[in-house]
Amino acid sequence: MSILRDAKDTNVAGSAFAVAQGDGNVIHQTITTYRSGPDGIEILFKFISPDAIHDAEARFEAPRCHPETRIVVQEDIMTWGVPLAGAVQDPAFFLWLLGAAGTGKSAIQQTIAEKLDEKKIVAASFFFSHQFIDRDNEGKLAATLAYQIALNIPDVRPHVAAAVIDNPSVFTKSFEKQVEILILEPIALAIARDPSSLQYWPKLIIIDGLDECKGEDHRLSVLVTLHKCLASGRLPFRVALASRAELPMRDFFAPSGLGGSCTRIIELNESYNPGADIRLYLGSAFTLIRNKNKLELTWPPEAAIDKLVDNASGQFIYASTVVKFVSDETQQRPKEHLQLILDQAVISSAPYAALDATYTAILNKSVSPKESITTLRIALGIRLADFSRAGFCQLTASEIDSFLQLEPSHVERLFGRLHSLVIIPAGDAVKLKPYSLYHKSLRDFLAAPSRCGPELSVIPESIVERICAQILLSTGRLEKQQRCPESCPNFVHGDFCLVGKQQIIQFVEEDQGTRLHFHVPMHEALLNPDFNGSSLQESLLNLDAEAWVAERVRHRQHMQLQVMYYLVHNVVFGCSSVFQCGNICQRWREAILAKCANAGWDIPTFRKLRSLWAPPIGTTTSVPWRHALQLGSS
Structure with a gap:
């Protein structure tokens, strides 16, 4: 039987009702909902980063552990997070999964999140990414975690909703304050109401790629805030965090650091025998390629597998990049591509020598490698001011093509042979998704002349010059399409459009730890006496x-x-x-x-x-x- 029948916009929080039926029976119903008015959870959703959650559609192509690989490290993490029946729980409430670039940290975190989510053990997750402006900082971390906790723990949901309604400015506050208002206080209210319910709650929060959160101070703020919440017992979860061994994580989790005594550290090194897992992965992947292309059973020879495993040196990104390149359906030349990789001489003992040689070989397959690299770095780094949101917005593939005046044939010429490195949206997705990379290690490679060499190195000034030139050849005033009618054909709008604000383009690029910010108000940069306009000459x-x-x-x-x-x-x-x-x-x-x-x-x-x-x-x-x-x- 339903009570408050046909009621609209009426919510009663935490009240008990006795409903008498015609047969004399009494039914007790407890309604835990929200007050009248807007739904706080719906408001909260507007301030989260949906694509950062492990089960988001945007993570469909995210790396995962190949079946039967990384078994031991997965078991170590899951045993720490959810102890076996009768086992003593590890007192460490932090787990730090660390490893060099390409060792498979994100794949492990994604796989763990999916496995434990099926068992209702994951309270929330957040996957940082340097490629997306709402995932390369901690601005939406607290809201995104709070949103998931509210959905996964019904006892907490009404209190999170009420917190959003009562504190409309909460999203402008610091990370620590957002955690206090959106997570800690609602959890405390839920536990006070029913302490016994805590035993049925999910147990784990998963955070991946904290090193891709911009700003060392911001990363430290996340660590210190989480430590404070966990150490006090106010956050009744465990936190599995993955990152490279960079600052401030390295100091924070050191034995003498703030989190050293309460952290289980798992380092992806030779102790987990990555070579055996890489061999298993390559064998399975090449079997699929062989069957699909009807190749002989002896391909590839065992010696080729041995060389690839040796070249990988524990880096799964090397193996996965090789597989993507060899299996590229746009070219269908598996034998030729594999031989190209095998022929690359790895003459350096540097940690990424084999990976660098592979990137070099693939990029050199492009019709015009430097032009492809310049275009790619513009697509990854350019941002257009969006004053309606008081910030900068990322450009979709369609908008990049429009801004750079690229026809489909141009896109194919620039990126057609780079499908193993670059995620290139197709169909309707070009209007919704940006160009992106399969792995951050490629961006690191391109930003370091010592790794990519003079043949592939493109200095930031050249990229900035190309952006300035494109602005000059496009229009006079910069504005992302907001108030112009949909029929307006311009991506960057000029004096004749209906928009009235002058806005700016920002070019941001990670360059060995330095963020390069380039603002272009009108054409000031072009008119600087130090500007070298040589690339404009031909145009x-x-x-x-x-x-x-x-x-x-x-x-x-x-x-x-x-x-x-x-x-x-x-x-x-x-x-x-x-x-x-x-x-x-x-x-x-x-x-x-x-x-x-x-x-x-x-x-x-x-x-x-x-x-x-x-x-x-x-x-x-x-x-x-x-x-x-x-x-x-x-």
């Missing part, structure tokens, strides 16, 4: 200057025309003095002056003369660009 030579200018005049883009007028007067383009200008400068300035005059725009004579006398960009006497020419409609 400006081949571009139809009159058509480009006519389009800007038609849309009344004064700013862009002024910028271009000053930019072309550049020593890079052959201008050596006031009266000795190169072909690019002459052609573009003539087109701008002529089209503006034809449109009836006013160009004050003294401004025009001053611009003609201005020294070229690149000389020590260059004048500020804003004083070069002022265009205005009459």
Whole structure:
């Protein structure tokens, strides 16, 4: 029998009702819901990172342990997290799974999360990732954990919902304060109401890739806050955390560190015999490839497997990259690809020498390796300001293609042979998902000239120059498509669009621990006297200057025309003095002056003369660009 029949937006929290039926029986019902008004859990959902949860659709392609591999380390973790019946529980409430890049930490964490989730043991999970702006920091960690705890523990849910309603500004507070309001206080209220229910709750929180959370101070804040909560007993779970052995984790979990005495450490080294697991994985993967391509039973020879296992040196990322490359369905050349890998000479004893050689071989298969790498690094690092959310947003594959003016044929030429390294959205996914990497080790490789070598090394300045050039050739004002009608064809909107705010592009790239931030307000960076515009030269030579200018005049883009007028007067383009200008400068300035005059725009004579006398960009006497020419409609 239902009570409060047909009621709407009426919630009663923690009340007991006696319902009398016609036969005289009394049914006692306890309703644990929320107060009237909006649902706090629905509000909470708006502030979480759904893709960071282990069972998210976005983690469909996440690495997992191959069947029958990593058995011992999985058992060690699960025994720590959920002791066998009658066994004494390990007093350590932290577990730190550490290992070098590519040793399989994330695959183990993902596999553990899925296995224990089936047994209702996982209270919450969070997988950090350097590739996504809502997963490369701790900003949404507390909310995401609280959301899962609320869903997985019904006793806690109403109190989490109430906390969100009572504290609407909680999401602007520090990580520690968010944990207090969204997790600790609701758990305390639930336990106070029914202490016996605690024994039936899930036992484990899984956090992966803390080293991919930006900022050493922020990582330390997460560790200290979790330690405080666990040590006090207010957080009745265990936390399995995986990361590289970087700061501050290395100091925090050291014997003398704050978490040293309460942490079980599992290091993915030779003690877990990774070579045997890699051999098993390769044998199974090559059997599938052999059957699918109808190859002879003797392929690949045992000696090839031996060499790959030896090259891997315990790095599962090496083995998985080889398998992806050999099995690439877009090329269907398994024998050729495997032989290419085997032929790579590993002449260094560096930890990643074999992996680096493999990355080099695959990237060199691209039609234009440096162009592919430049485009890839732009796709991974570029962010566009989104003032409606007071931050920056990541660009989808479709938006990257639009911004860089890439046709499908261009995308195929750049990335068509890199499917084993790059996740390339297809179909409808291009409008929803960004370009991304299978593993962070590739980004580390590309950012280190000592590893990728001069043939594949692309300096950040070249990438920034390409971004600036693209902005210049696209439009005058930057704005992600928000208020323009859906019919507006522009990705980066200009003066003629309905948007009114000037926004900026940010280029962020991890470079051996340093985050490079590059802001582009309009075209200021292009007009810096130190700017080397050599990559623009070919574009400006081949571009139809009159058509480009006519389009800007038609849309009344004064700013862009002024910028271009000053930019072309550049020593890079052959201008050596006031009266000795190169072909690019002459052609573009003539087109701008002529089209503006034809449109009836006013160009004050003294401004025009001053611009003609201005020294070229690149000389020590260059004048500020804003004083070069002022265009205005009459």
